Amino acid sequence: MVFWCDCFNGGYQQIDSANQQGSRLGIRHLQCFLAFCGLAVAYSLRVNLSVAIVAMTDKNATNPAFDEYDWDESIKSYLLSSFFWGYVVTQVPGGYLAHHYGAKYTFFFGVLVCSCLAILTPFCAEIGDWPLVLALRASQGLSQGMIFPSTHTFLSKWAPADERARLVSYCYSGAQFGTVVMLSISGYIASSWLGWPSIFYISGIVGILWSIIWYFCSASSPSEHPSISLAELRYIESSDQARRSSDAGRTTSNTHAPAHKVPWGKIFTSAPFLTLIFVHSSNNWGFWTLLTEIPTYLKNILGVDIRNNGPLSALPYLAMWLLSYGFIFLGDLINTRYTMPLWVSRKLFNTIGQWVPMMALIGLGYIYAGGSFKLAVALLTIAVGANAATYLGHQVNHIDLAPNFAGTLMGITNCAANVISIIAPLTVGLIVTDETNAEQWRIVFYVSAFFYFVGNLFFILFGCTSSQPWNFPQNPTPRSSTQDTYTGNPIDENQNLSDDENAPINRNIAP
Structure with missing residues (x-):
C-alpha cells in the first residue's frame, strides 16, 4: 500500500517550487x-x-x-x-x-x-x-x-x-x-x-x-x-x-500541533457559529422535504410512483453529483478572472444552493393533478441538484471558522440539522391530511421555501469566513510559522528547495 x-x-x-504545488x-x-x-x-x-x-x-x-x-x-x-x-x-x-x-x-x-x-x-x-x-x-x-x-x-x-x-x-x-x-x-x-x-x-x-x-x-x-x-x-x-x-x-501556531481543549462555551456563544447551525438546519428542512415527500406528492397528485423506479429516483442525486463539479468549475473560473473575496464566494454559492431550490419548490406547488409530470420531475431535479452549491457555501464554513475544531463544529451542526430532517416529514404529516389535496401540498412547499429563504438570508447577513479567536490555543507555545515540522529548525523562506524536495521526507532525521 x-x-x-x-x-x-x-x-x-512534479514541482518546481512550493508555491507551484497548488x-x-x-x-x-x-x-x-x-x-x-x-x-x-x-x-x-x-x-x-x-x-x-x-x-x-x-x-x-x-x-x-x-x-x-x-x-x-x-x-x-x-x-x-x-x-x-x-x-x-x-x-x-x-x-x-x-x-x-x-x-x-x-x-x-x-x-x-x-x-x-x-x-x-x-x-x-x-x-x-x-x-x-x-x-x-x-x-x-x-x-x-x-x-x-x-x-x-x-x-x-x-x-x-x-x-x-x-x-x-x-x-x-x-x-x-x-x-x-x-x-x-x-x-x-x-x-x-x-x-x-x-x-x-x-x-x-x-x-x-x-x-x-x-x-x-x-x-x-x-x-x-x-x-x-x-x-x-x-x-x-x-x-x-x-x-x-x-x-x-x-x-498562529502550527496546524498540526497537539489537539487542545475544545472551548465549548465560546463555540456556543459565537454568533457566526450559531448562524451556521441555523443555515445548516434550514437547508436540511428543505432538502429532506424534497427527498422524502416529493415522491409521495408525485404519486398522489400526478399518479406516478418514482420510489420504486431505481433509475428515476436516482436522477436528482445524479444531478447533484454532476452539478457539484459544475459549481467547482464556476468557482475556479470566477476566482481566476475576478479574484473574488472568500466571503463573497461563500455567500454567492450558498444563495444558489438555497434560493434556486426555494423557487423550484414554489413552482411545484402550482402543478395540479393531471399536470405535467416531466415539468415536476425537472423542478425536483433542479431543486436537489442546485443544492450542491452549498458545498462551496455553508458546508465548508466550519473549516473557515475553526480549522482546529472543524469536525466538532460539523458534528454539532449536523446533529441539529438531522433532528430537523426528522421533524420536517412529521410536520408534513400534520399539514397534509389528504394526500390528494394539492392545496395542502402547496402549504408544505411554501413552508420549505420559507426555511430556504430565511436560512440563506441569515447567512448573507451574519455569516463569517474569518478564523475565530477561540480556534487557537489560549497560550500557544512560541513557534516560528516557518519552522520545520520534523527537525524543529528554522526554514529560510528565501532559500531554494533542494534537488530532493519532492522526495518523501526522511523520518530518521534527528532534531
Whole structure:
C-alpha cells in the first residue's frame, strides 16, 4: 500500500517550487480521492435498504427464490428511519473523537463497522424479523454518525486554504455518487440470480475493502503521511498559516500541533457559529422535504410512483453529483478572472444552493393533478441538484471558522440539522391530511421555501469566513510559522528547495 502511495507521489508530483504545488497532483489529492470513495461507500450502505425492502416484501417483484417478509407500510417506515435514530446520537462525539485521536481512525471504524453490519442484514432478518433489522439499522446509524465530522476534521488538515472549497466539494460529491450507483443497480441485483441479500453482501464487502485501503494509505494529517514530500507539506501548512494569520491578525501556531481543549462555551456563544447551525438546519428542512415527500406528492397528485423506479429516483442525486463539479468549475473560473473575496464566494454559492431550490419548490406547488409530470420531475431535479452549491457555501464554513475544531463544529451542526430532517416529514404529516389535496401540498412547499429563504438570508447577513479567536490555543507555545515540522529548525523562506524536495521526507532525521 505504501508503495502505491510512493508511486503516486513520485509519478505525478512534479514541482518546481512550493508555491507551484497548488496546481499539481499530490498526496493530498490521493487522500481526497480516498475520502470521496469512503463517502460513496457510506452512502451506498445508507440507502441500500431503500431498494432492497421492495424485494424483501414482494418476492414476485424481483427474484421469487428468496425469502419474503410480511411488513406493512408502518414497519417499513420504522426500518427506513431507524438509521437516523443512531446517526444523530454520534455526531458530536464523532467530531470530538476525530479531533483528539485522528480522523483516519474514526472514519475507518465508522465505515468498517457499518459494512460488517450490512453483511449481517439478511441473517438478522431471517432469525429476528424486523425488530432485529431495526436494531441493526440503528447501530449502522451510530457507526456512520462519526463519518461527516471525521471528513471535516480530515479536510481541515489536508485541504490548503486556496483549494479548500474545491476539495471539500470533490470529497462530498462522493455521497451523491454512492447514492446514484446503489439506487441504480440495486433493482437489477435483486432481480438477478444473486437475489436481494446480495445488495447487502456486495455493499458490505466493498466497504471492508475500502477500509483496508484507507487504513494503509491515509493519514490524519500531512505530517503523519509517510510518502508526502517536503514541498507539498510546506505548501499545505504555509497556505493555511498565511490565511489564518491574515484572518486573525497574528502569527498562529502550527496546524498540526497537539489537539487542545475544545472551548465549548465560546463555540456556543459565537454568533457566526450559531448562524451556521441555523443555515445548516434550514437547508436540511428543505432538502429532506424534497427527498422524502416529493415522491409521495408525485404519486398522489400526478399518479406516478418514482420510489420504486431505481433509475428515476436516482436522477436528482445524479444531478447533484454532476452539478457539484459544475459549481467547482464556476468557482475556479470566477476566482481566476475576478479574484473574488472568500466571503463573497461563500455567500454567492450558498444563495444558489438555497434560493434556486426555494423557487423550484414554489413552482411545484402550482402543478395540479393531471399536470405535467416531466415539468415536476425537472423542478425536483433542479431543486436537489442546485443544492450542491452549498458545498462551496455553508458546508465548508466550519473549516473557515475553526480549522482546529472543524469536525466538532460539523458534528454539532449536523446533529441539529438531522433532528430537523426528522421533524420536517412529521410536520408534513400534520399539514397534509389528504394526500390528494394539492392545496395542502402547496402549504408544505411554501413552508420549505420559507426555511430556504430565511436560512440563506441569515447567512448573507451574519455569516463569517474569518478564523475565530477561540480556534487557537489560549497560550500557544512560541513557534516560528516557518519552522520545520520534523527537525524543529528554522526554514529560510528565501532559500531554494533542494534537488530532493519532492522526495518523501526522511523520518530518521534527528532534531
